[in-house]
Amino acid sequence: xxxxxxxxxxxxxxxxxxxxxxxxxxxxxxxxxxxxxxxxxxxxxxxxxxxxxxxxxxxxxxxxxxxxxxxxxxxxxxxxxxxxxxxxxxxxxxxxxxxxxxxxxxxxxxxxxxxxxxxxxxxxxxxxxxxxxxxxxxxxxxxxxxxxxxxxxxxxxxxxxxxxxxxxxxxxxxxxxxxxxxxxxxxxxxxxxxxxxxxxxxxxxxxxxxxxxxxxxxxxxxxxxxxxxxxxxxxxxxxxxxxxxxxxxxxxxxxxxxxxxxxxxxxxxxxxxxxxxxxxxxxxxxxxxxxxxxxxxxxxxxxxxxxxxxxxxxxxxxxxxxxxxxxxxxxxxxxxxxxxxxxxxxxxxxxxxxxxxxxxxxxxxxxxxxxxxxxxxxxxxxxxxxxxxxx
Amino acid sequence: xxxxxxxxxxxxxxxxxxxxxxxxxxxxxxxxxxxxxxxxxxxxxxxxxxxxxxxxxxxxxxxxxxxxxxxxxxxxxxxxxxxxxxxxxxxxxxxxxxxxxxxxxxxxxxxxxxxxxxxxxxxxxxxxxxxxxxxxxxxxxxxxxxxxxxxxxxxxxxxxxxxxxxxxxxxxxxxxxxxxxxxxxxxxxxxxxxxxxxxxxxxxxxxxxxxxxxxxxxxxxxxxxxxxxxxxxxxxxxxxxxxxxxxxxxxxxxxxxxxxxxxxxxxxxxxxxxxxxxxxxxxxxxxxxxxxxxxxxxxxxxxxxxxxxxxxxxxxxxxxxxxxxxxxxxxxxxxxxxxxxxxxxxxxxxxxxxxxxxxxxxxxxxxxxxxxxxxxxxxxxxxxxxxxxxxxxxxxxxxxxxxxxxxxxxxxxxxxxxxxxxxxxxxxxxxxxxxxxxxxxxxxxxxxxxxxxxxxxxxxxxxxxxxxxx
Numbered sequence: 001x002x003x004x005x006x007x008x009x010x011x012x013x014x015x016x017x018x019x020x021x022x023x024x025x026x027x028x029x030x031x032x033x034x035x036x037x038x039x040x041x042x043x044x045x046x047x048x049x050x051x052x053x054x055x056x057x058x059x060x061x062x063x064x065x066x067x068x069x070x071x072x073x074x075x076x077x078x079x080x081x082x083x084x085x086x087x088x089x090x091x092x093x094x095x096x097x098x099x100x101x102x103x104x105x106x107x108x109x110x111x112x113x114x115x116x117x118x119x120x121x122x123x124x125x126x127x128x129x130x131x132x133x134x135x136x137x138x139x140x141x142x143x144x145x146x147x148x149x150x151x152x153x154x155x156x157x158x159x160x161x162x163x164x165x166x167x168x169x170x171x172x173x174x175x176x177x178x179x180x181x182x183x184x185x186x187x188x189x190x191x192x193x194x195x196x197x198x199x200x201x202x203x204x205x206x207x208x209x210x211x212x213x214x215x216x217x218x219x220x221x222x223x224x225x226x227x228x229x230x231x232x233x234x235x236x237x238x239x240x241x242x243x244x245x246x247x248x249x250x251x252x253x254x255x256x257x258x259x260x261x262x263x264x265x266x267x268x269x270x271x272x273x274x275x276x277x278x279x280x281x282x283x284x285x286x287x288x289x290x291x292x293x294x295x296x297x298x299x300x301x302x303x304x305x306x307x308x309x310x311x312x313x314x315x316x317x318x319x320x321x322x323x324x325x326x327x328x329x330x331x332x333x334x335x336x337x338x339x340x341x342x343x344x345x346x347x348x349x350x351x352x353x354x355x356x357x358x359x360x361x362x363x364x365x366x367x368x369x370x371x372x373x374x375x376x377x378x379x380x381x382x383x384x385x386x387x388x389x390x391x
Numbered sequence: 392x393x394x395x396x397x398x399x400x401x402x403x404x405x406x407x408x409x410x411x412x413x414x415x416x417x418x419x420x421x422x423x424x425x426x427x428x429x430x431x432x433x434x435x436x437x438x439x440x441x442x443x444x445x446x447x448x449x450x451x452x453x454x455x456x457x458x459x460x461x462x463x464x465x466x467x468x469x470x471x472x473x474x475x476x477x478x479x480x481x482x483x484x485x486x487x488x489x490x491x492x493x494x495x496x497x498x499x500x501x502x503x504x505x506x507x508x509x510x511x512x513x514x515x516x517x518x519x520x521x522x523x524x525x526x527x528x529x530x531x532x533x534x535x536x537x538x539x540x541x542x543x544x545x546x547x548x549x550x551x552x553x554x555x556x557x558x559x560x561x562x563x564x565x566x567x568x569x570x571x572x573x574x575x576x577x578x579x580x581x582x583x584x585x586x587x588x589x590x591x592x593x594x595x596x597x598x599x600x601x602x603x604x605x606x607x608x609x610x611x612x613x614x615x616x617x618x619x620x621x622x623x624x625x626x627x628x629x630x631x632x633x634x635x636x637x638x639x640x641x642x643x644x645x646x647x648x649x650x651x652x653x654x655x656x657x658x659x660x661x662x663x664x665x666x667x668x669x670x671x672x673x674x675x676x677x678x679x680x681x682x683x684x685x686x687x688x689x690x691x692x693x694x695x696x697x698x699x700x701x702x703x704x705x706x707x708x709x710x711x712x713x714x715x716x717x718x719x720x721x722x723x724x725x726x727x728x729x730x731x732x733x734x735x736x737x738x739x740x741x742x743x744x745x746x747x748x749x750x751x752x753x754x755x756x757x758x759x760x761x762x763x764x765x766x767x768x769x770x771x772x773x774x775x776x777x778x779x780x781x782x783x784x785x786x787x788x789x790x791x792x793x794x795x796x797x798x799x800x801x802x803x804x805x806x807x808x809x810x811x812x813x814x815x816x817x818x819x820x821x822x823x824x825x826x827x828x829x830x831x832x833x834x835x836x837x838x839x840x841x842x843x844x845x846x847x848x849x850x851x852x853x854x855x856x857x858x859x860x861x
Contacts, residue, residue: 134745142793199791
């Protein structure tokens with residue numbers, strides 16, 4: 001393994017918009033708001049940024065590094081649009097960290113933005129161009145529903161097992177001022193909601209939303225001269241793992257766990273020197289695009305044993321105040337999933353938690369936090385572990 | 392001597408009773424029920440299924456001709472016979488023809504095919520007749536028309552019935568028709584069509600056949616005939632002095648309906664299934680004139696390998712749960728369905744894989760896989776494969792039921808299927824009650840028209856529960 005990120009890359013400032021159906025805001029409005037909040041938080045001016053990466057999934061939000069450069073009028077520097085399904089934002093962050101770790105730059109920006117509501121559809125718009133009739137894919141909920149179906153069969157999970165995740169996350173999100181959905185929900189409501197793709201109902205699925213988030217990334221040396229000189233947050237690990245785009249053709253794919261998350265998690269723990277994640281992490285923001293996803297994330301990230309996530313969540317271990325709080329922000333369930341922005345939003349959340357200034361529920365004495373994204377057909381997984389300044 | 396070597400039949404799964412149709416419109420209803428194609432079926436998909444049934448135990452690589460007869464071709468300009476030929480696995484240099492726009496296209500095709508075999512141009516020719524005719528709502532035709540396909544294989548070997556003689560003539564008559572602009576079949580006064588069209592044409596053709604061969608018409612075993620309506624058929628029997636109960640092959644009007652171009656062949660297949668050796672069978676069809684063909688069964692009629700056939704297709708049925716579902720299936724309600732984008736280029740590159748359901752076996756690790764990739768899913772060896780035709784049976788490994796893209800009340804099941812003999816595929820399910828779908832259930836793969844994304848017909852496979860054929 002190479003040098004890693006530890007002690008070489010830190011977060012100097014963060015910013016993010018409210019998430020929701022922001023009809024009156026353009027992608028430009030959102031990105032400007034998030035980036036300027038991050039620059040202000042860092043105490044850095046736009047002209048000091050040497051390179052930047054922006055996570056954007058859809059071409060209708062914007063193409064090329066030219067889009068964010070234009071919105072921010074940050075001309076002249078290298079700008080790259082990063083697209084890697086739901087890991088787009090965290091991959092933008094990964095690239096920014098690599099840039100600083102390499103020593104080529106020492107002040108860079110990672111951000112993400114998405115304007116899903118501009119398409120006005122009730123579900124994710126179709127991606128990509130023409131495909132052959134023999135290799136067509138169903139919409140995202142159906143893809144993850146295949147895993148839920150198989151887990152019902154193999155683990156004995158039920159719709160109630162899934163509903164526990166929705167209830168937990170909505171309760172958490174009701175405390176967060178920037179969340180899209182800020183109301184707790186009853187289990188019966190979740191169980192009786194209309195089905196989107198069996199067995200997933202409306203409350204098992206995250207919503208369509210708009211939003212943006214940004215982070216200023218630098219070296220520890222430069223961070224010591226900026227606003228968060230005493231409490232800048234450290235990047236302990238970052239890993240991405242890409243697995244199959246078409247798991248349904250793989251002869252041995254189990255649908256009860258995702259190799260991409262398992263591998264990204266394993267690499268990140270190794271980088272951060274973490275052996276017992278449930279004990280050593282203080283909070284996890286994982287990709288709960290669907291309730292089933294969060295359950296399998298918990299297992300794939302090694303927070304509990306294989307097949308046990310249903311009980312683990314039901315027992316309250318992942319609630320705020322529990323053994324390993326998962327998605328205390330409310331997760332994608334409450335923020336929705338403006339794809340390019342989500343990874344960065346999670347990192348902003350973890351950063352603020354570690355700095356003791358969380359906007360929603362504050363995890364006490366948080367020292368290490370993990371953020372995770374999973375996109376495509378469980379294809380791309382990204383894991384980042386951040387550490388408090390003094391650990 | 393040329394004749395029939397094999398036959399195959401396909402009727403869609405669902406039945407709609409005439410009483411249910413009559414009730415909706417407050418009209419009197421005829422007896423029995425009719426077979427109705429699902430929304431993803433057309434004359435081509437049904438022809439392929441009938442073709443598979445016909446080719447039981449026969450190597451498609453030895454079939455060197457295919458004639459597709461229909462009045463409901465999916466294209467006004469583009470041949471469908473090549474699509475059917477490729478799906479069935481016929482060789483590239485098989486001669487393909489579309490005989491369209493006439494209800495007697497099937498019998499004319501049999502005459503042409505047998506002549507080509509007789510003069511040595513071709514050896515083994517499949518004639519497949521198939522129709523999905525749409526009738527105007529609130530009409531009697533809506534109760535009469537049914538959907539179905541029948542395929543016969545003609546050759547000089549292993550015959551179950553020898554073709555002895557044939558007679559044809561043409562007659563200019565505007566009896567039953569559809570112009571380019573018409574959506575529904577039209578006919579003038581039923582009485583005129585029945586008397587001067589159907590009955591007159593059939594009788595004249597049979598007279599011509601009798602004159603040619605000197606056979607005693609009252610002694611034939613079966614008359615297999617197209618028809619306008621069942622009463623007309625009875626009248627024919629009366630005029631020829633035939634016993635309608637024993638000498639008219641049942642065209643299955645009360646169980647399947649009038650299936651257009653395939654209707655006379657439905658009666659013919661029914662006769663073949665119930666015949667003894669050395670019996671005289673006349674196959675006749677009308678449509679601006681008529682064809683009449685005389686067959687005599689052989690000793691081999693009783694030793695044909697089993698196939699789904701008429702009996703199996705009659706057993707393999709399910710009742711459509713409502714007239715509204717029938718309308719929805721036919722998209723007569725004109726709802727907008729999302730159509731995934733495909734492209735003619737991608738289809739051209741992948742045509743064999745799509746139409747023949749090809750997978751490949753890695754020569755290094757033995758894994759059978761789909762689609763045709765360059766690098767093995769399991770051992771990652773590059774370009775070391777043997778192409779195989781995947782099995783059309785398997786078991787569901789996992790599934791979901793999509794309520795978003797279904798466009799209707801019924802969700803669409805998406806199933807990850809482990810195929811018999813290897814290969815894993817991901818298909819939507821058709822011809823099912825979504826409540827039936829379970830992990831571990833057996834499914835069979837059927838050839839269907841999935842959608843018209845990018846403006847052309849996209850044929851591929853779907854799965855459905857295995858329905859009993861006995």
